[in-house]
Amino acid sequence: MYAGKIKGTFAFGMNGVAIGPNSQKNIDALKKTDWLVVCEIYPDETSEFWKSPGVTADEMKKIPTTVYRLPGAGFAEKDGTFVNSARWLQWKGVALPPPGEAKLDQEILARIFLGVRELYRKEGGKFPDPVLNVTWNYSEPANPSLAEVAREINGRDLTTGQQLPGFGLLKDDGTTACGNWIYCGSWPEAGPLMQRRGTEDPSGLGVYPNWAWSWPANRRVLYNRASCDPAGKPWDPARAQIWWNEAQGKWVGNDVPDFKADSAPKEHMGPFIMNPEGIGRIFAPLAAFADGPLPEHYEPVESPIENPLHPKRSKNPVSKRFASAEDKFGSPAEGYNIVCTTFRLTEHYHYWTKNNPMNVQLVPEPFVEMPAELADELGLRGGEKVKVTSARGHYVAKAMVTRRIKPMRIDGKKTYQIGIPIHWGYRGIAEDAGKTALTPANMLSPAAIDPNAYTPEFKGFLVKVEKV
Amino acid sequence: MILRYTLVERAIHWLAALTYMYVLATGLAFYSPHLYWVAAILGGAPTSRFWHPWVALVFAATLAWMLRAWVADMRITAADHAWGGAMRHYVRNEDGNLPPIDRFNLGQKYFFWVMVFAGLVLVVTGAAMWFPDRTPRAMRGAAILLHVAAALVTVGAFIIHVYMGTAVVRGGFSSIIRGEVSPAWAKTHHRLWYHRVTGK
Amino acid sequence: MSRATLRVQAISGHAGSAPGTGTQRGERVAKLIDTTTCIGCKACEVACLEWNDLPFRETVFDNTYQTMPETAWNYWNLIQFREHTNEDGTLQWLMRKDQCMHCAEPGCLIACPADGAIVQYQNGIVDFQQEYCIGCQYCVAGCPFNIPKFNPATKKMFKCTLCTDRVSQGLEPACIKACPTGCLHFGSKEDMSAMAQARAAQLREHGGHKNAGVYDPEGVGGTSVIYVLHDATNPEAYGGLPKNPRVPLSVKLWKGPLKWLGNLAMIGGLIGVTMHYLRFGPKHVQAEPEERE
Numbered sequence: 001m002y003a004g005k006i007k008g009t010f011a012f013g014m015n016g017v018a019i020g021p022n023s024q025k026n027i028d029a030l031k032k033t034d035w036l037v038v039c040e041i042y043p044d045e046t047s048e049f050w051k052s053p054g055v056t057a058d059e060m061k062k063i064p065t066t067v068y069r070l071p072g073a074g075f076a077e078k079d080g081t082f083v084n085s086a087r088w089l090q091w092k093g094v095a096l097p098p099p100g101e102a103k104l105d106q107e108i109l110a111r112i113f114l115g116v117r118e119l120y121r122k123e124g125g126k127f128p129d130p131v132l133n134v135t136w137n138y139s140e141p142a143n144p145s146l147a148e149v150a151r152e153i154n155g156r157d158l159t160t161g162q163q164l165p166g167f168g169l170l171k172d173d174g175t176t177a178c179g180n181w182i183y184c185g186s187w188p189e190a191g192p193l194m195q196r197r198g199t200e201d202p203s204g205l206g207v208y209p210n211w212a213w214s215w216p217a218n219r220r221v222l223y224n225r226a227s228c229d230p231a232g233k234p235w236d237p238a239r240a241q242i243w244w245n246e247a248q249g250k251w252v253g254n255d256v257p258d259f260k261a262d263s264a265p266k267e268h269m270g271p272f273i274m275n276p277e278g279i280g281r282i283f284a285p286l287a288a289f290a291d292g293p294l295p296e297h298y299e300p301v302e303s304p305i306e307n308p309l310h311p312k313r314s315k316n317p318v319s320k321r322f323a324s325a326e327d328k329f330g331s332p333a334e335g336y337n338i339v340c341t342t343f344r345l346t347e348h349y350h351y352w353t354k355n356n357p358m359n360v361q362l363v364p365e366p367f368v369e370m371p372a373e374l375a376d377e378l379g380l381r382g383g384e385k386v387k388v389t390s391a392r393g394h395y396v397a398k399a400m401v402t403r404r405i406k407p408m409r410i411d412g413k414k415t416y417q418i419g420i421p422i423h424w425g426y427r428g429i430a431e432d433a434g435k436t437a438l439t440p441a442n443m444l445s446p447a448a449i450d451p452n453a454y455t456p457e458f459k460g461f462l463v464k465v466e467k468v
Numbered sequence: 469m470i471l472r473y474t475l476v477e478r479a480i481h482w483l484a485a486l487t488y489m490y491v492l493a494t495g496l497a498f499y500s501p502h503l504y505w506v507a508a509i510l511g512g513a514p515t516s517r518f519w520h521p522w523v524a525l526v527f528a529a530t531l532a533w534m535l536r537a538w539v540a541d542m543r544i545t546a547a548d549h550a551w552g553g554a555m556r557h558y559v560r561n562e563d564g565n566l567p568p569i570d571r572f573n574l575g576q577k578y579f580f581w582v583m584v585f586a587g588l589v590l591v592v593t594g595a596a597m598w599f600p601d602r603t604p605r606a607m608r609g610a611a612i613l614l615h616v617a618a619a620l621v622t623v624g625a626f627i628i629h630v631y632m633g634t635a636v637v638r639g640g641f642s643s644i645i646r647g648e649v650s651p652a653w654a655k656t657h658h659r660l661w662y663h664r665v666t667g668k
Numbered sequence: 669m670s671r672a673t674l675r676v677q678a679i680s681g682h683a684g685s686a687p688g689t690g691t692q693r694g695e696r697v698a699k700l701i702d703t704t705t706c707i708g709c710k711a712c713e714v715a716c717l718e719w720n721d722l723p724f725r726e727t728v729f730d731n732t733y734q735t736m737p738e739t740a741w742n743y744w745n746l747i748q749f750r751e752h753t754n755e756d757g758t759l760q761w762l763m764r765k766d767q768c769m770h771c772a773e774p775g776c777l778i779a780c781p782a783d784g785a786i787v788q789y790q791n792g793i794v795d796f797q798q799e800y801c802i803g804c805q806y807c808v809a810g811c812p813f814n815i816p817k818f819n820p821a822t823k824k825m826f827k828c829t830l831c832t833d834r835v836s837q838g839l840e841p842a843c844i845k846a847c848p849t850g851c852l853h854f855g856s857k858e859d860m861s862a863m864a865q866a867r868a869a870q871l872r873e874h875g876g877h878k879n880a881g882v883y884d885p886e887g888v889g890g891t892s893v894i895y896v897l898h899d900a901t902n903p904e905a906y907g908g909l910p911k912n913p914r915v916p917l918s919v920k921l922w923k924g925p926l927k928w929l930g931n932l933a934m935i936g937g938l939i940g941v942t943m944h945y946l947r948f949g950p951k952h953v954q955a956e957p958e959e960r961e
Binding site: 497498499500501502504507513514516517518559560561563597600601605608609610611612613616617620623624627628631635636637638639650652653656657 | 681682683779781782783800801802803804805806808809810814818823916917918919921922926927929930931933934937938941944945948949950951952953954
Binding site: 346347357358360361362363364365381383399400401402404 | 707708709710713714717724725726727728729730731732733735751753759761
């Protein structure tokens with residue numbers, strides 16, 4: 001988008017400007033696009049990027065982006081599944097309908113799709129086939145029920161019309177259809193397994209096999225073959241997740257085996273089934289890791305010190321970094337010698353509770369958590385304003401001076417850390433009342449990404465701090 | 469007839485009496501559960517609690533006025549000490565055995581000063597009770613204790629004052645209504661004052 | 669337990685005894701707050717507001733996570749946050765849920781002059797009945813925990829009710845229901861005391877807190893809200909929890925000896941003047957000859 005190659009974006013319940021990293025670059029990227037469609041429950045930093053702080057009236061007139069703001073439904077107004085980090089799909093019902101003209105996400109997307117399809121039919125266009133020929137057999141095409149969508153994602157046998165019971169039955173000959181193989185089996189012919197609320201745990205191991213449905217195949221613990229010795233007997237008899245049953249000739253137990261069910265132990269199939277050799281790796285073959293083959297230590301992309309292992313190559317040479325003019329990095333030599341991390345509060349959630357009086361009451365204004373010693377050095381008292389600057393932007397808020405953060409000694413150097421909660425931006429109850437400096441925390445953060453898992457390294461970076 | 473109390477003095481006195489009786493009644497209601505019904509018949513308990521401090525301020529204002537008006541007359545002199553030494557005769561109505569005194573006798577002067585000082589304590593502690601959030605925590609209980617103690621002192625003084633003025637000293641009550649006393653009354657009770665105002 | 673709260677034990681400003689006293693034995697309830705497992709999440713603050721229909725309000729940043737400096741007429745429970753440095757130099761971030769302690773000898777009730785404005789139920793809950801409150805704020809003087817708060821608009825006093833409306837229906841108070849760490853417990857005073865003592869022993873023996881103990885102050889006859897503290901020898905570190913709370917001496921003197929003295933003085937005074945009149949009668953003035961016209 002920043003390079004001008006992406007012409008439009010849908011932002012549905014994702015506040016890309018506030019999330020960052022490098023919020024200013026995200027704002028500047030949006031200024032280059034033709035259109036932005038935001039579906040949200042409150043106006044937010046993304047939907048109002050065109051009046052972010054620092055944009056002059058003249059500049060605003062020159063921004064070509066057409067912004068469509070669609071009132072969406074909140075989480076309590078939608079059914080569907082939440083998938084958690086334990087891999088459970090838990091179905092939830094609707095608590096109350098959306099207010100006013102707000103619509104469910106699927107209705108908004110369906111209506112846009114149907115409109116675009118009509119345009120393709122009338123006017124043609126580049127590569128219309130996937131748009132014109134997509135299967136859209138919902139009972140209400142303009143507002144598909146998520147139950148129908150979930151059934152579709154589970155997959156069915158197109159010859160019989162039956163829901164598929166598992167991904168093992170998926171074929172590559174066009175006779176089966178499935179939205180995502182890991183969810184195959186979540187809604188078989190028997191019904192929506194993710195709606196189950198069975199609280200039984202016969203083994204007492206905390207498996208709860210009938211509570212919702214866990215991907216894939218309702219396996220609760222992955223690689224559970226590794227809980228048994230090479231002979232197929234559990235290492236710990238008190239924690240028998242699965243085991244080899246010789247008489248039945250298959251793996252059985254309190255969980256669904258994450259393994260080829262009839263592969264006998266004497267066949268020596270390895271438990272880590274996603275690796276061809278079936279076992280874990282310390283030495284990773286070439287191409288398995290971008291920065292392999294051995295585990296290494298690199299300093300973060302902005303670090304207060306040089307890498308003690310190899311100072312000439314401190315940072316990861318292949319970490320993904322962008323090379324635009326706005327992707328700047330700072331170093332201690334340039335005066336950025338305080339470590340900053342962004343964090344979350346108990347009392348707020350992401351970027352929407354700044355609109356909720358209850359949360360705003362509990363923590364009303366943005367702040368910077370700062371060690372008492374650093375505050376003393378700067379001549380600062382709690383509640384006084386500070387300006388935090390990184391190579392990318394700045395953030396202004398009141399200081400919370402605390403003894404809970406102590407200075408660190410890293411590689412012999414005294415180093416301070418400050419913490420900034422993420423939850424404020426330039427639109428919210430406190431912001432609209434003129435009580436904040438309107439700077440989102442992620443103005444400060446860098447876009448640096450792990451080269452293997454693409455895990456973001458946005459939370460920790462270097463800054464300078466001064467009294468305002 | 470001799471003028472003993474001017475119209476203004478009498479008006480202020482009766483304003484003081486009425487306001488005092490109101491704060492006494494409402495105060496007694498807050499003082500004892502057995503007298504709580506008094507607040508109910510004076511317009512309700514919350515109403516009584518609301519008006520008590522305001523009416524008390526009016527009472528305090530009358531005290532301040534009387535202080536300014538009578539401070540000279542209320543100074544305790546050698547004549548008063550002499551009278552005080554013979555006070556048992558006054559109590560026993562053997563007034564012939566008493567030395568002469570001025571406009572007010574020692575008992576009246578004691579009553580005056582007790583009411584002024586107790587009144588001051590009541591106003592200060594009353595302010596602390598009216599605005600407890602502006603009063604240091606440690607002093608809040610002490611304020612109430614002193615307020616009640618000072619109030620009880622004024623009650624005792626009030627009982628004696630009303631008794632003396634209505635039952636004992638004939639002519640005293642009409643003097644604070646009509647303002648005048650007979651020359652005989654003046655000569656008997658306040659000889660030095662009689663001499664001062666008539667020259668006789 | 670469900671009808672225990674209807675059994676009144678003491679009534680403020682009331683002539684005579686509370687009706688029904690001693691006719692039934694009620695079970696005393698208690699809320700146990702384990703400060704060692706509180707994470708300061710404020711779910712209890714929000715639960716209290718929502719259950720009691722209290723409004724959310726504007727607050728300001730004050731260099732702390734604490735929502736506001738003290739409880740208010742419409743904010744009945746508050747987590748007190750204190751950064752405390754121990755003698756050995758280590759730092760502890762103490763979090764204490766601050767609300768009415770529901771004392772067995774409630775200073776507020778003893779001080780209150782208004783009949784029925786404060787009621788103590790046999791289960792230990794002390795409840796303000798706003799319809800009888802006259803807004804005199806004597807309860808403020810009586811409370812050693814700085815709890816009763818005045819609503820200047822309605823001139824009534826408010827505080828935590830220990831969710832007497834929920835408890836009387838067999839439910840636990842809203843704060844306890846909302847607490848995610850299980851640091852709040854509710855049950856009979858006996859059970860909660862036993863639980864607290866066991867937890868304090870565990871902290872002493874296994875937690876390295878040699879001064880851990882239970883806060884259930886005798887100076888107010890014990891309370892229906894008790895704490896487990898990491899250091900029971902230093903309750904003041906937990907944001908103003910008084911070490912030895914008592915019904916203030918001034919209140920005890922005023923409601924005790926001074927009341928008796930005053931009654932004696934007033935009645936004595938009335939009897940005195942009556943006796944004086946009977947004995948000595950009024951004074952007479954000899955009328956002058958020239959006046960007899």
